Amino acid sequence: MINSYEEALNFIHGRSQFKKIPTLKRMRRFLDELGAPDKQVNAIHVAGTNGKGSTVAFLRNILQQDGNTVGTFTSPFLIKFNERISVNGVPISDKEVLRLTQKLYPVVKKLDQLLPEGGPTEFEIVTAMMFTYFAEGHADVVIIEVGLGGLFDSTNVIVPKVSVIVTIGWDHMHILGNTLPKIAYQKAGIIKPGVPVVVGRIDSEPLEVIKRVAEEKQSLISILNRDFRATSTGENNWQQQFNFAVKSHQINGLTTHLLGDYQVDNAAVAIAAYRMYCQRLGKPVNLQSIRNGVKATQWAGRFERLSIKPTIVLDGAHNISAVDELVELLRTDFSDRRLFILMGILADKQADKMVTKMATLPNTEIVLTHFAGPNKRQAADPEKLEHQVGQTADPILTITDWHQAINTLKDKLTGNDMLLITGSLYFISDARKYLLSNFK
Missing domain, CATH: 3.40.1190.10 (Mur-like, catalytic domain)
Incomplete structure (x- = not known):
């Protein structure tokens, strides 16, 4: 029972x-x-x-x-x-x-x-x-x-x-x-x-x-x-x-x-x-x-601004269709900012296409990371992904520990810069808990 x-x-x-x-x-x-x-x-x-x-x-x-x-x-x-x-x-x-x-x-x-x-x-x-x-x-x-x-x-x-x-x-x-x-x-x-x-x-x-x-x-x-x-x-x-x-x-x-x-x-x-x-x-x-x-209407994890100074945003874009929409939003409304994008993606998604699309944004630094996937679903290996898309996209970095990645990128933010954390609803759920408990 x-x-x-x-x-x-x-x-x-x-x-x-x-x-x-x-x-x-x-x-x-x-x-x-x-x-x-x-x-x-x-x-x-x-x-x-x-x-x-x-x-x-x-x-x-x-x-x-x-x-x-x-x-x-x-x-x-x-x-x-x-x-x-x-x-x-x-x-x-x-x-x-x-x-x-x-x-x-x-x-x-x-x-x-x-x-x-x-x-x-x-x-x-x-x-x-x-x-x-x-x-x-x-x-x-x-x-x-x-x-x-x-x-x-x-x-x-x-x-x-x-x-x-x-x-x-x-x-x-x-x-x-x-x-x-x-x-x-x-x-x-x-x-x-x-x-x-x-x-x-x-x-x-x-x-x-x-x-x-x-x-x-x-x-x-x-x-x-x-x-x-x-x-x-x-x-x-x-x-x-x-x-x-x-x-x-x-x-x-x-x-x-x-x-x-x-x-x-x-x-x-x-x-x-x-x-x-x-x-x-x-x-x-x-x-x-x-x-x-x-x-x-508010919806946690949908281009959600968790912090204003510095600007930290979470978005649950977890497939290529959602990344296309997100890139369009960033290109239209945030082209005046320097972007730091942290991506953790599940292995069963079109991870390479998602990263390659993100890399089309100007004035952007992309960091790939790893997280614990839900149940038995695996997160994409960030180092393999970096190697896969690194040939076609601007320099893409890997910081395997996502806590370290957030802290490293957060320290780089100045003025109008934005840190966007995205790639999986499961990943941003973990990141959201961490940010809310550590950066209040």
């Missing part, structure tokens, strides 16, 4: 991460054993290669401004496991994690005995915890972020009020496919018959796949830059400004602390999803909720 929070986490993290054959049958059986809690949850389902977290944060804040109690299910966590299941941005307690794990434990053990491939995976257990918790009535609406892909993701048992696909980019190709249309097909797996879907900025080929699936499912589709638009009006004092338009309606002068044109896209997708959700529930769209919700 499980008697403490630590034992609960050990049990969850000790489970297998993947099974050989992707299926939702095991998840459906698991939830049915628990009384089908997913069927008692009022949800919005969010998929996408990048931008899911920010879109969820924007949407949560808008819905909260509307007077809703909003649950969220997100991954990975930045500081503590409990963040994955939150209410109005507040993670559930250790006590609740223990209670939910104790409730699920006998069912998991039963399925371990009954199912030929064994019982639920780690993510299936966490997903079931979330459904169980929110079926108890802790939130008016729950925004559920897909873990990986969509079609066979354990969250995909849900029939939501609105589905959202934020972006399609290169990530998890060994699981989702090696072309953008194949990846798009996996993400489009969250589209349910008759449930409207909101889609962000997506290239034409993968977008055609999503449109085709929506047509087959007879789902109304609303697409950024076709059915609704967002126009950036620039960054001022670490605030992004933009206008939003849909049909004959326009909301001007929106501001957010999340910087970059890609965050304007994410905010626009969230606004469109909120409008669609209101429409489905027959509720009025509150323009003040949109304005205040967007302005109130």
Whole structure:
């Protein structure tokens, strides 16, 4: 039996991460054993290669401004496991994690005995915890972020009020496919018959796949830059400004602390999803909720400025698509600064492409480092990576110990310089804890 929070986490993290054959049958059986809690949850389902977290944060804040109690299910966590299941941005307690794990434990053990491939995976257990918790009535609406892909993701048992696909980019190709249309097909797996879907900025080929699936499912589709638009009006004092338009309606002068044109896209997708959700529930769209919700949104680890003097920024860009967006932001809004970029990347990402892209920035020094990857996932070897990309890019340095790397680079900062720590959400989670405890 499980008697403490630590034992609960050990049990969850000790489970297998993947099974050989992707299926939702095991998840459906698991939830049915628990009384089908997913069927008692009022949800919005969010998929996408990048931008899911920010879109969820924007949407949560808008819905909260509307007077809703909003649950969220997100991954990975930045500081503590409990963040994955939150209410109005507040993670559930250790006590609740223990209670939910104790409730699920006998069912998991039963399925371990009954199912030929064994019982639920780690993510299936966490997903079931979330459904169980929110079926108890802790939130008016729950925004559920897909873990990986969509079609066979354990969250995909849900029939939501609105589905959202934020972006399609290169990530998890060994699981989702090696072309953008194949990846798009996996993400489009969250589209349910008759449930409207909101889609962000997506290239034409993968977008055609999503449109085709929506047509087959007879789902109304609303697409950024076709059915609704967002126009950036620039960054001022670490605030992004933009206008939003849909049909004959326009909301001007929106501001957010999340910087970059890609965050304007994410905010626009969230606004469109909120409008669609209101429409489905027959509720009025509150323009003040949109304005205040967007302005109130903070999201740790998304171009997050941890320190002003010196300027230290964390960004969770962890694949080539996200690095492309980050480079564009730096080129557009921070070209007047000398940049020091510290990168720790997981080995199963396109690490060489990520570093090479970063090296296209002028006036930039890049340092590669090592960190302890999550579970059994390995971090890329910084020395091998330096050798790999050093032939084509400007001098790239390696400081294997990331604590030492932060301290070394921090000491180099003067005046308007910026230290950017990036490459992996897991790495910036470690760096964030270290910085907050050592540089206050």
